[in-house]
Amino acid sequence: NKKVVLRHYVTGFPKEDDMEVVAAETIPLKVPEGSSEAVLVKNLYISCDPYMRGRMSKYENDSSYIPDLLPGSVITGLGVARVVDSTNPKFVKGDLVWGMTGWEEYSLIENPEGLHKITYADVPLSYYTGVLGMPGLTAYYGFYDVCSPKKGEYVFISAASGAVGQLVGQFAKLMGCYVVGSAGSDKKVELLKNKFGFDEAFNYKKENDWNAALKRYFPEGIDIYFENVGGAMLDAVLVNMRLHGRIAVCGLISQYNLEKPDGVHNLFCLVSKRIRMEGFLVTDYFHKCGEFEEKVIQYIREGKIVYLEDVVEGLESAPAALLRLFTGSNVGKQLVVVSRE
Numbered sequence: 320n321k322k323v324v325l326r327h328y329v330t331g332f333p334k335e336d337d338m339e340v341v342a343a344e345t346i347p348l349k350v351p352e353g354s355s356e357a358v359l360v361k362n363l364y365i366s367c368d369p370y371m372r373g374r375m376s377k378y379e380n381d382s383s384y385i386p387d388l389l390p391g392s393v394i395t396g397l398g399v400a401r402v403v404d405s406t407n408p409k410f411v412k413g414d415l416v417w418g419m420t421g422w423e424e425y426s427l428i429e430n431p432e433g434l435h436k437i438t439y440a441d442v443p444l445s446y447y448t449g450v451l452g453m454p455g456l457t458a459y460y461g462f463y464d465v466c467s468p469k470k471g472e473y474v475f476i477s478a479a480s481g482a483v484g485q486l487v488g489q490f491a492k493l494m495g496c497y498v499v500g501s502a503g504s505d506k507k508v509e510l511l512k513n514k515f516g517f518d519e520a521f522n523y524k525k526e527n528d529w530n531a532a533l534k535r536y537f538p539e540g541i542d543i544y545f546e547n548v549g550g551a552m553l554d555a556v557l558v559n560m561r562l563h564g565r566i567a568v569c570g571l572i573s574q575y576n577l578e579k580p581d582g583v584h585n586l587f588c589l590v591s592k593r594i595r596m597e598g599f600l601v602t603d604y605f606h607k608c609g610e611f612e613e614k615v616i617q618y619i620r621e622g623k624i625v626y627l628e629d630v631v632e633g634l635e636s637a638p639a640a641l642l643r644l645f646t647g648s649n650v651g652k653q654l655v656v657v658s659r660e
């Protein structure tokens with residue numbers, strides 16, 4: 320049972336050798352005797368997600384919502400897997416599932432409460448790491464619930480071509496909004512405009528004044544900002560928001576590897592423009608997975624939304640794949656194939 324372990328707690332920008340692929344003892348292909356709730360799964364796809372960086376540091380305060388990883392132990396994260404054996408009445412051998420699993424070939428999951436059964440077979444299984452999994456759920460409720468969107472509103476999305484952003488933009492277009500995204504390469508900008516149907520997009524690395532860039536794309540201001548990056552981009556957006564605008568704080572990826580967060584200077588705009596800025600966590604919406612899946616699978620079948628994945632092969636490639644999120648090398652949802660059968 321090959322696996323990827325965290326070697327030590329990480330500070331600053333993570334490196335490949337913070338993680339290590341080890342060949343561990345062979346595991347019996349049965350749930351051990353005495354376990355009445357467990358499932359043993361074969362992992363098929365594992366998902367690389369930005370929140371995993373936070374779990375690689377030791378938390379000294381209570382700002383984290385999910386326990387840290389322990390040095391020396393297997394990295395846990397979301398994935399798609401097949402049940403090989405089960406003593407849990409909810410799962411049987413052969414079931415396909417998505418949810419919390421391990422970065423290893425097989426995982427014994429003692430408490431499979433976080434596993435969801437996959438019932439639709441007409442879409443790629445890997446979609447359950449993305450559009451039909453956690454990032455999809457994040458985009459769906461983050462946009463429809465937290466942003467309270469209305470037809471015709473002006474929407475801005477940062478990290479717009481990623482796992483979450485590409486969907487937020489497409490949901491906003493379906494709603495009849497004007498949508499602009501920022502991304503870190505010309506290739507991503509091209510995708511935003513020509514594949515995902517954004518009205519406009521810009522390469523933030525080529526703009527030396529983000530405030531001016533936003534004024535160019537939003538001469539009348541921004542109603543909704545879907546925040547994925549934080550820092551100086553948030554500052555530039557704040558001064559370009561319209562009265563009674565809404566900011567859904569989904570993530571702050573520009574801050575995750577900094578030892579000291581960048582200051583945000585324009586928070587008073589929240590007061591002067593009566594902006595609602597609200598953080599949210601996808602975990603609060605897991606109970607609505609069924610409703611979300613029904614809606615989004617329909618969009619996929621009707622071709623109303625498309626989804627772009629960035630797929631790498633083999634568990635050995637997983638540490639490097641995770642780092643791609645923080646250099647922006649991923650184009651679309653980053654995932655790793657552990658096994659195709």
Ligand code: NDP
Pocket residue numbers: 368369370453454457478479480481482483484501502503504507547548568569570571572573574599600601602643644645646647648649650651652653
């Ligand atoms: P992505 O697929 O968008 O990958 C991360 C992207 O972030 C990179 O491709 C890169 O794109 C961009 N990025 C990386 N470093 C920086 C930086 N320093 N400054 C600006 N952009 C940077 O990831 P996800 O779609 O999975 O996640 C997007 C955001 O959503 C993250 O902040 C994540 O933490 C958050 N999130 C929050 C959830 C919640 O429950 N609140 C759930 C899921 C995700 P580029 O080339 O464009 O710079």
